[in-house]
Amino acid sequence: MPTCTDTRSLFTAQSDAYRANRPTYDPAFFAWLAQAAPGTARAWDCGCGSGQATEDLAKHFGEVIATDINAAQLDKAPRLPNVDYRCEPAESTSLEPASVDLTLVAQALHWFDVPRFYEEVHRVSQTDALLAVISYNMLNITPELDALVSHLYHDVVGSYWAPERKHVETGYETIAFPFERVPTPAFALEATWDLARLLGYFESWSAVASYRAATGLDPVEPLREQFAQAWGDAPERAVSWPLTIKLGRVR
Structure with missing residues (x-):
């Protein structure tokens, strides 16, 4: 399997923005x-970020x-x-065998060597x-703002x-998930943000950091006025993201 991108280089520069926004x-x-x-008793948050x-x-x-x-x-x-925070790769951890009730991967599976990670999940998971x-x-915010976000993205x-x-x-459709699927209720990912928080969210994008490193320029700054105009006078707006959940039982 090809070597994955080293996320240490992608997410170090904007770690403050990631945590804040x-x-x-x-x-x-x-x-x-x-x-x-x-x-x-124990959960494993793998690829926990901040x-x-x-x-x-x-x-x-x-x-x-x-x-x-x-x-x-x-x-x-x-x-x-x-x-207990541990600086360790997803594919090889210091967790004891059969010691975990739940493994959670939030917005991180795509960075892993997935087959090796699944082997580690089997190793550290207790039955079921x-x-x-x-x-x-x-x-998603409003059609006008969504169009600007799409342009930036x-x-x-x-x-x-x-x-x-x-x-x-x-939505991870092309990544195998060889576990017994567990039906999951619908859950939302929603927030109420002001414009500053939205612009701060863009600062947490790995592509924004890569753009800056390659060009020396800020890709968000030229669009700030357009975002302000599209945002209008509302002090805050509702923001939502489509959420993909894959839940499996480790046998």
Whole structure:
């Protein structure tokens, strides 16, 4: 399998923006996962980044092991008494065999060597543990703002996205998921943001960082006025993302 893009180079530069401006998930989703898991002693948040999902997992599991290969991202994650952050690859961790009730991968599976990661999931999972893989793609606000976001995403920084990004765009449809599927209720990924938060979200895009590194220019700055005009006078607006959830039972 081809070597995946090294995410340490993609997400180090904008680790502050990632922690400050990435959306968080529906708390009800984590409560539901805890009920569906065979136990709540330990969860593994794999590819945790700066802890967008870790914090919610920690409310429902006795211990959370949160791993990522990017030390800069881990440095920004919230410190919690029942969370153990480890700078480790998804495919080879220090987790004990058969020690995990739930493995969660939030917006990260496309960066992994997937077959090797699945082997690690089998190794560390106890009987009937869950593997939850979630991802989100383009946001929705208003038609005018959505068109501007699409222009930035495709036309301005489109060539600077890593090849793995295509898996997010397709909702991981082309990545095998060889686990017994578990039906999942519908959960939303929604937020209420002001314009500054939206522009900050763009700063967290890996393609924006790559564009800046390659050109020395800020791809968002020339579009700020257009975004301001499209945003209008509303102090805040509702923002939503289509959410893909794949949930499987590890036998």
